[in-house]
Amino acid sequence: MIRHFAGRVGQAIVATSGVLTIVFFIMRLSGDPTLLLVPEGASAQQIAELRHALGFDRPLLVQYVAYLSDLAHLDLGQSVVQRASVAGIVAERIPYTMMLAAGALLVALGIGIPAGIVMAVWRGSIMERALAGFVLTGQSLPTFWSGILLILLFGVALGWLPSSGADSLQSLVMPSIALGALTMSTFARMTRIAVLDELSRDYVMAARARGLSLRTAVLRHVLRNASIPVVTIAALEVGNLLAGAVIVETVFAWPGIGQLAIQSIAARDFLVVQAIVLFVSTVYIGMNLLADIAYAVIDPRIRLER
C-alpha cells in the first residue's frame, strides 16, 4: 500500500514538473514584461537596458536553468512588477481562495447532494421537476453575470450583504453562492444518477422485501455505495472551483490567487504565474490522491485488490 502511494506521489511530482516547464516556456515565447513596464515614450535603447537589467535577454534555457536552481533552493523569485518576494505575494492571497473554495464547496455539497438524493428517491414527482429546473439554472448562469446580479439584488437593492470585498463572513456569502452554483448542479446530477443506479440493484429490493423502510435502506446502504462516483467528481470539482474562482474573485473584489493569476498573466509577471501554477497543480494532484485514499476507505473491494 505504501509502495503504491509512494509511486503515486512520484507520478504527481513528474506531472507537476511537466506543467511548470510547459507554462514556463509558453509564457516566455510570446514576449516579456519590459514593454509593459516602461513609459510610453521610452526609446529602443532604454527598453533594451531595462530588459537586460531584469534578465529577460538571456537565452530561454539559461533562464530555465536559473529558475530550476532557485526552485531547488526553495526560492520562488521576485515579482518584476511589485518588486517583492513571490512567495510572500502568493502566500498572502492563498487563504482567501481557500476560504472561498470552502464556502463554495459547502454550498455545492450542502445543496447539491440533498437535491440529488431527493430527485432520485422522489423521481417523477413535481418536487423532482422543480429541483431539476433549479439545478439547470445553477448550471447555466455564467458567474460574471450571476455575480453582478447577486450584488445588485442583495447588495444594492436590499442592502443585506456587502457589495464587494473580503472583510467579513457576510462578504463570503454571495461569492460562495456564485462560485458554488455550477458545482452544486454537477453534484446534484451525479448524486441523482448514482442513487438511482443503486436503488435499482437487487440488494435494495431484497432489503425492502425483508421489511426495511426505503429511508433506512437509502441512509444505511445506498448512500455509501453511491458515494464512490461522487467522491471522484468532488476531487475533479476542486479543480473547477479554483478555475471558476478567477471570475468570481474579480467580480466580488475577493483578493485570492485567481484574481492574482489573471492580473499577473496580463502583466507578464512570470514568476508569480509560475508560483500559482505550482500551487494549483499541487492542490489538484493532492485532491486526487485524497480521493484515492477515500475510495480505499469507502470500498473494501479496492482495499483487497491492493
Add this chain to the structure above:
Amino acid sequence: MRLLVLLFLVSMAVPAGAQPKEALTVDMPGDVATMDPHLQWDTESYTVYRNIFDNLVTRDGGGKIVPQVATGWRYSDETTIVFDLRTDIRFQDGSKLTPDDVAFSIRRIINPAFKSPQLSQFDQITSADVTGPAQVTLHTKTAYPVLMAQLVKLSIVPKAYVEKVGDQKFNQEPLGSGPYRLRTWQRGVQSVLDSVDNYWRGKLPFRTVTFRAVPDGPTRIADLRTGRADITRGLSPDDAESVKADKSLRLLPVATERVAYLFINTLATPTRDKRIRQAIAMAIDRDTIMASLQQGYARPVNIVLTPANFGYVADVPGWPYDPDGARALIKEAGAEGAVLSFITSPSYDRRLNEAVQQMLGDVGLKVDISVTDQPTFLRRRQGTPEDAGSLSQGRWSCACQDADGVIFPLFRSGSIWSKMNNPAFDVEVDAARIVLDPATRLEHYRRAFQVLREEVPGIGLFQDYAIYLARKELKWTPTANEAFFIMDMQWQP
C-alpha cells in the same frame, strides 16, 4: 425614565449630516504595484503614493507648474537649474526634509543600477548637487525645456530612512513628507492612509483614506450606490450614462491630456501611398465617434495633441469629413478594394476598431482587424514597418502635458513607435526640445504639425475624458493630468 426620553429626543434632533466625515473610501480598478514612488508609476500606484510624498514641483488646478518642495527655480545657464527649497517640511517620522534628500531622490531615480521603469523620463538630468543650506542645482545634458514638466512626477524620499531600511523594505513601508501616512497595506486588497498632524500645506479634509482594489467596473458602481465607497475612477462612457439617473451620486468628467489617435503606417503596406492616408483622414467621421462611442465624453482635436498640452496649435486644420473626396483620392491611387491590416489588443476599445473598419469600408478600403494580447501588439507596433500593420488605434498620454512627450516618440524617425521618415518633421521636433523659449518652441511645433497634416502618419480622433464617480457630497474638481490629491477634496453633506 424622563431623562432617557429627553436624551433620545435630543439625539434625534441633531441632524445626521452635521458630523464631519472622517473616513474616505476610494475604489480603484486594481491594487498598488509599488509604494516606492521611484519604481512603478502605473495609475493605481501613483494615485496612492502621491498622497504619501511631496514632489519638487506640482501643477495647480489650472495646469500651471507651481512650487511645492521647491519655492522657486532659475536657469543660471541653459543646462543648469538652481532650485530654492522650503526649510519647514518634515517627513512623517519627524525628521527634516533637507537639500540632501532632494539630491538623493534625483540621483536615485536616474541611477541605472536602480532599474527604475521611469528612468527614461528623467535621464536628461546628469547630476543633482546640494549647493546651499536650502538649495539644489541640477544639470541636464542639453537645454531641456520639458524638465519642469517631468519634475512634477518626481517625489522626494528621505535619504536616511531609505538607506537605513533598504529599497525592499522602503517599498513595503514607505515614508514621505506628504499629507497622508501609510498605515497598512494588504497587497491585492487595500491600503489605508492616516492624515498627518500639522501638515505644512494646511488642514486635511479626512482623517483616514482607504484605497480598495475592486477590478470589476459594475461592482465599483454598486459600491458607490451602497455607500461602501465614496469615489471611484475609470468609468467608461456607457457606465457614466447608466448612473446619470442616480441622485445620490455625481459624475465628475474631465478632459485630459490623453489624445485618442489612429496610427497610419507610411513606410509599408498600401498606406505608404500618401493619397490613401489622406483619404483615410477624410473617411473618418470623428463627430459620430465622439457622440456615439464616447457618449459626448470627448472633445474635438485637429491635430495629434490635446489643448491640455503645451505645443497645441489651433490654426493647423484637420482633414474634413468628406467620404466623396476620400473615394476620389482612392480611385486616383487605384486602390479600390485594397486590404489594410488593423492590429490591436483587448486593451483598446473594440467598437472604435469596428467603426473605423466600417467607415473605411464605405469608401472602398477593406480593413482586416487582427487582435493579439497587449505585449504582442506592442512588439508588432514597435517593430519593423512591415510588422506594424497599416492601422492601429491608441490613447496617448506622456503625463507631461507637452508636445515633446507625444509627437516626438510617435512620429520622429528612429523612434520605435514611428513608421515615418520625414527629415522636415525631424528637424522641427529636434529643435523644439533643445530650446527653452516657449514662443520659439511653438513655432517649431506649428511647422511640425503642418508636416503631419500633409503626410498623415496619424490622425487625432478626440481629446479623451477621464470619468470619476463620487457620492454627491464629495466636492472635487479633477484635472487634466488625472492627479488624485485627497487634499483637494471636500465633503459637504
